[in-house]
Amino acid sequence: MSVNLKQLAQALGISQTTVSRALNGFPEVSEKTRHKVRAMAQQLNYVPSQHATKLATGKSKTIGHVIPQSDHLMINPLFSDFLAGAGETCSRAGYDMLMSVVPREQEEQTYRNLFASKRVDGVIVHAPLVKDDRVTLLQQLSIPFVVHGRCADDDTSYTWLDVNNRRSFERVTHLLIDLGHHRIGLLNGLENMTFAQRRRTGFLQALSERKIEMDQGLMFAQDMTEPYGYNRMREMLELPSPPTAVVCASILPAMGALRAVQEARLEPGKDISIVTHDDVLSFLTNNRDVPIFTAVRSSIKTAGMRCAELLINEIENPHTDPVHELWEAELVLGASTGPALSAD
Amino acid sequence: MSVNLKQLAQALGISQTTVSRALNGFPEVSEKTRHKVRAMAQQLNYVPSQHATKLATGKSKTIGHVIPQSDHLMINPLFSDFLAGAGETCSRAGYDMLMSVVPREQEEQTYRNLFASKRVDGVIVHAPLVKDDRVTLLQQLSIPFVVHGRCADDDTSYTWLDVNNRRSFERVTHLLIDLGHHRIGLLNGLENMTFAQRRRTGFLQALSERKIEMDQGLMFAQDMTEPYGYNRMREMLELPSPPTAVVCASILPAMGALRAVQEARLEPGKDISIVTHDDVLSFLTNNRDVPIFTAVRSSIKTAGMRCAELLINEIENPHTDPVHELWEAELVLGASTGPALSAD
């Protein structure tokens, strides 16, 4: 079906060296032979064996994603969009993507193996924790990696790409306060992840700047699923003094919250306001003429594209300084917000 | 940091051959040496180079997913759960997963390359079309593959795993009819995909069995997103004679439909009934005490696990007959259905 380099060289009556160089664009081969070689390669359906190439070059042209096989499946729906983005960039750059789904306790071993066995040239770290062992490990192994998100605020020793979560949540909270809300709920993601922690900080910051007391009873932190949003919202609505607005960490819980609101026969954007972070998930689009939700929006797919780009750059230029990109999300007004009904 | 086979052999003072055999469990090496070898390998942190191994053995212990970089992103949210399942099985079996995200027009080339370059031992085909070139191609290239879904009803020449979509939709439609509904909408997936086509068939079959005339104005086929469900439902509710029930192809449009219903101040399960196919997506769980939706349920993650299993089996036992698994979905009753209001 397909031939190898040796056979191709034989068919052409020239050496493997020349054939290899012709195909890889080396200058020391005449255009005439290069053409002949290309033509014959096409004709005989020559496809170089990746393993041989990789063995010979020591590079694998592959980036890895290690995904913990956990109960916190929250990463999943976001992850698919991120992957789509990263995948596009990769395939354009001639890179493959490898993914390992392993139990949390095998994570470290997996990283070690992946790299020691030369299967990947670098990895993307997802959903970093406030203090994340993976980062330490990868630095110690000196594997190229980029983090989608970041650990500490002032981390400069590695490349990361993050959205300004603190600021985004500060902004939307201010918006709600400006609209007259002062009982505001928070449906956050799991707060051992830094993005969630920072969102919380932004939220609280806005409250305190406007001298509004926070209420622990209105603040939650769980996996960002639809039922989570529904359940918590429903409970909150039954409080003696329910919130007039909520801030959600993702459009999934926001949809859940919306469902609860509608089920209670309340009108979103009037009786109760909802704002959310919007990752621009392809299956939950929030960008009609008037979006369903008022939201801070930042495409996770685009983030995936850029992360892959940064990683590939890091792989191919090993000694460049770490890059840090802090993206500002855009704040779009939708139908889910409105002035607080004066309670007095 | 880590050593290669040669260095390991030198450190032990024995030949590479023996070391290789000791580690790979060949019988012709004494237990004593085997132990020594294992210990030293551990100590020196020996990790075999995948490329070398793969080059030498010709196997790559990797399965591939080729994902079209399309506008029909519908595959995404389902895909992440499927992947999680397949990934688990793979890592347990010592397989890697490779994914290529490529423009539709490069799809064929990608399959050819992936296999010719020996990067993967087999692939999983997603979202098969009624007449799918990929299947033809893969058969012709004689690459091991399994299809999640299937093309024609009677395909027996390759391995597939499918849920009985026709029957599922027939059942839920009958259920609605039994409840007294006779104006029933269908929010289907794109009908060039076989699963959608079969669902349609099941739906129509139930109608015709019960002598109910179908209404093209109530039948839609699009990417299974939330907004799709919302928009179509909203439109249908404005018809002079709106449906009293709808059948959805996925929980995403079902959520959208539900949103439209609630927004119209109608009560789901009373004013209007909704049934859906439920892929048991981890972020949209529908399995509370009383599920939101009455649904036919079949876990896509489990399907992912099983597909990987079937594929690996096919790879390792090349000459076994194709396997066909047709899973029956379970029908669970939720809060979204109820008897039709008598219109007369």
Add this chain to the structure above:
DNA sequence: GAACAGAATCAAACCGCTTTGGATATCGCA
């Protein structure tokens, strides 16, 4: 103690590519 089967080990070839270090051919120009 010689003969020999079986267990344990080894040297070397091989997988298919890249790359080093020449070798040869071609050419410009004194």
Add this chain to the structure above:
DNA sequence: TGCGATATCCAAAGCGGTTTGATTCTGTTC
């Protein structure tokens, strides 16, 4: 015409494993 410079091309040595075919060590058996 001769000679270095340049353009082409090549043989062979890796890359790091597996596997073949042979060799050395045991331990029996007669």
